[in-house]
Amino acid sequence: MVPAEASETTRKLVEFVDNLQSSGDAGLRGVAESLSIRKLIHIAKRDCLHSGELRDLIEKAALARDTTVESLTMQTTVESGILRYEDSALVRAARAGHVLVIDEADKAPLHVIAILKSLLDSGNDLFGLLGDLFSVHTVDNPSRDSELEMLKKYAPSTFFLT
Known part of the structure; x- marks a missing residue:
């Protein structure tokens, strides 16, 4: 069964990122941080100016x-x-x-x-x-709603099968 709207999927993704950030594991928090950095670089359109790996663009x-x-x-x-x-x-x-x-x-x-x-x-x-x-770009920790909105833009047509 496919949900009628993508908001259920993006809500689950926001919860996933939130769980990564709030975990006691530094590695998982690092994954959440990397996702945020990649999104900022994409918003600033710096990723299209660099032909190599994205990690080579970041200090x-x-x-x-x-x-x-x-x-x-x-x-x-x-x-x-x-x-x-x-x-x-x-x-x-x-x-x-x-x-x-x-x-x-x-x-x-x-x-x-x-x-x-x-x-x-x-x-x-x-x-x-x-x-x-x-x-x-000064960035505060995003709220759950803003993460949900960001994920909607990332994957507008993504649905989970239940």
């Missing part, structure tokens, strides 16, 4: 209470007893024109947030310099 930065201004631009690693300095995800994304996903920004110290905010302020002329190559 991720996780902020924490001990994040410093220096760690925004440089990462320190030790390989075979040698101290190496590498570009941070922020720098790599800016240089390659990739999407930067900043996780846990609410946990970062205020001075780190101030630096990030200064990059986005209109007085910085960053937007004028980069033009269409740079856009900012």
Whole structure:
């Protein structure tokens, strides 16, 4: 039997994503996060500008209470007893024109947030310099209704057989 409307299917999909996000398993939460990131990239039409794998288009930065201004631009690693300095995800994304996903920004110290905010302020002329190559999307956790609406757009003609 096929339901008369797709809303039942999308409601089940929303519940599935919600269960992933609320699970105690970090791997399952990561799957839900990846689905959200992919949708944002699709909405921004950045996926059609990149011919390779979508994961190659994304740089991720996780902020924490001990994040410093220096760690925004440089990462320190030790390989075979040698101290190496590498570009941070922020720098790599800016240089390659990739999407930067900043996780846990609410946990970062205020001075780190101030630096990030200064990059986005209109007085910085960053937007004028980069033009269409740079856009900012602030995303809150979606409500169940908005997830349902998003899934309706993803799969308008998908039905479950019962």
